[in-house]
Amino acid sequence: MSGTRLLPRSAARRIALVGLLIYAIALLPLGMAVYQATRGALLRQIDAGIEQTTAALAAEYRLQGASGVAHGLEHLAGSGPVPIGAALFAADGRRLAGNIDTALPAPGWRRILLRDPREGPDPARALTTVQADGTRLVVAADLEALEAIGRTLLGMFALAALALLVLGALAAWALTRYLGHRLAPIQATADAVMRGQLEQRARVGAGGDEFDRVAASLNAMLDRIAALVGHLRQVSADLAHDLRTPLMRLRNQLETLPQETDPERRQALLAAAQARTDEVLGLFDAILRIAEVDAGELARGFGVLDLSALLNDLAESLQPLAEDTGHPFSYAIAPGLTVRGDRQLLAQAVLNLVENALRHTSPGCRVELRAGIAADAGSGAIVICVRDDGPGIPAADRERVRQRFVRLEASRHTPGHGLGLSLVDAIVQAHAGRLQLEDAAPGLRACLVLPPPHDAMEPRP
Numbered sequence: 001m002s003g004t005r006l007l008p009r010s011a012a013r014r015i016a017l018v019g020l021l022i023y024a025i026a027l028l029p030l031g032m033a034v035y036q037a038t039r040g041a042l043l044r045q046i047d048a049g050i051e052q053t054t055a056a057l058a059a060e061y062r063l064q065g066a067s068g069v070a071h072g073l074e075h076l077a078g079s080g081p082v083p084i085g086a087a088l089f090a091a092d093g094r095r096l097a098g099n100i101d102t103a104l105p106a107p108g109w110r111r112i113l114l115r116d117p118r119e120g121p122d123p124a125r126a127l128t129t130v131q132a133d134g135t136r137l138v139v140a141a142d143l144e145a146l147e148a149i150g151r152t153l154l155g156m157f158a159l160a161a162l163a164l165l166v167l168g169a170l171a172a173w174a175l176t177r178y179l180g181h182r183l184a185p186i187q188a189t190a191d192a193v194m195r196g197q198l199e200q201r202a203r204v205g206a207g208g209d210e211f212d213r214v215a216a217s218l219n220a221m222l223d224r225i226a227a228l229v230g231h232l233r234q235v236s237a238d239l240a241h242d243l244r245t246p247l248m249r250l251r252n253q254l255e256t257l258p259q260e261t262d263p264e265r266r267q268a269l270l271a272a273a274q275a276r277t278d279e280v281l282g283l284f285d286a287i288l289r290i291a292e293v294d295a296g297e298l299a300r301g302f303g304v305l306d307l308s309a310l311l312n313d314l315a316e317s318l319q320p321l322a323e324d325t326g327h328p329f330s331y332a333i334a335p336g337l338t339v340r341g342d343r344q345l346l347a348q349a350v351l352n353l354v355e356n357a358l359r360h361t362s363p364g365c366r367v368e369l370r371a372g373i374a375a376d377a378g379s380g381a382i383v384i385c386v387r388d389d390g391p392g393i394p395a396a397d398r399e400r401v402r403q404r405f406v407r408l409e410a411s412r413h414t415p416g417h418g419l420g421l422s423l424v425d426a427i428v429q430a431h432a433g434r435l436q437l438e439d440a441a442p443g444l445r446a447c448l449v450l451p452p453p454h455d456a457m458e459p460r461p
Helices: 011-064 066-074 144-194 210-259 263-294 297-301 307-325 343-359 420-430
Strands: 084-089 095-098 108-114 122-130 136-142 303-306 329-333 338-341 367-373 382-388 434-439 444-450
Touching: 011 066, 011 084, 011 122, 011 136, 011 144, 066 084, 066 095, 108 136, 122 144, 136 144, 144 210, 210 263, 303 307, 307 329, 307 338, 307 343, 307 367, 307 382, 338 343, 343 367, 343 382, 343 420, 343 444, 420 434, 420 444
Parallel strands: 329 367
Antiparallel strands: 084 095, 084 136, 108 122, 122 136, 303 338, 367 382, 382 444, 434 444
């Protein structure tokens, strides 16, 4: 059996069990330390009592001899929780006086045995001192009472340890229940989402603790997933809708082609079929380009480029296109503009904005391209704006038109698939900037706000 099988499957129970084991293991050295400290304090107290008694009895012996020792022992009878006794021995080892029965020990501190006719030998701690005439005074403290105190301490510690272990077990059980109670809604939410209930969300408490923050993060992730799933469904439906018309036309033209005998008509059908094919391929190219930009891989090749030169070249190339569509076109590019990015992507973004303005406004509407430093002091941001005086975009639709395949009613009869602004938005986000759609009163102002090269960051997700 593996080691993991020895522990509960629940992480909360494992945490509680490990905590209880650590708690129990910590109790043992703590209890032993308390026991040893208490015993050491009692022994020091006993030693102090023995020394004081030895000094007092030695003084009595010097003043009154053996009778003084006997008189002094009368005051020791039954004094204190640990009884202290003494005996006086002659130089030849004969016992002269005393209230303890023991063999003569060597001078100094010794552990001896006291003879007790009722209970047998008792351990004792003794101090033997040699007097001026050669007699030896032995003062001893019976350690049986100390052993009883030690047993009492151990019993009390055992009961306290048992009580603490019970409390620890209850605390571990409470912790397990608490963790399970806090984690159950999060697990239930995850299980519901796996069953396809994407609207399910975890409950977030008002305490703002770690579990609430995890639940809030989970809900934010689920909101993002739900939005992406909904967007994917919408993109799939819009893609199928936008592909259906050119593919049906292409199919009809291909069906008609074998029956057509007129060379000029046959050539026209071939050109139309090729145009429909190019339209479908262009749609897929736009989708793949957006996916490539969204992936963020292109940002690795970004470098500092001369934006002013890029925009001037682009504006000069757009001038004939604007004239062909009947739109007055003007531009004003501030000199010395530099950004960190990709030349082709930025050119594509600006080109899409200008083409949108030319495509969705009537001939005669003015289109302007402007670029410079942002007016707010200190930001250093670079702003590229394309402005027209056409019908504009309602404020309620300015966020929606950034989505893929979204086309407003006014644009239904113009060429395109609703991917232009989606690609622009993806490109500007890859450059750590943002796309702003504003009312130009009249018309629309579409602005790319880009950070200066020294402030350029990683592209936003």
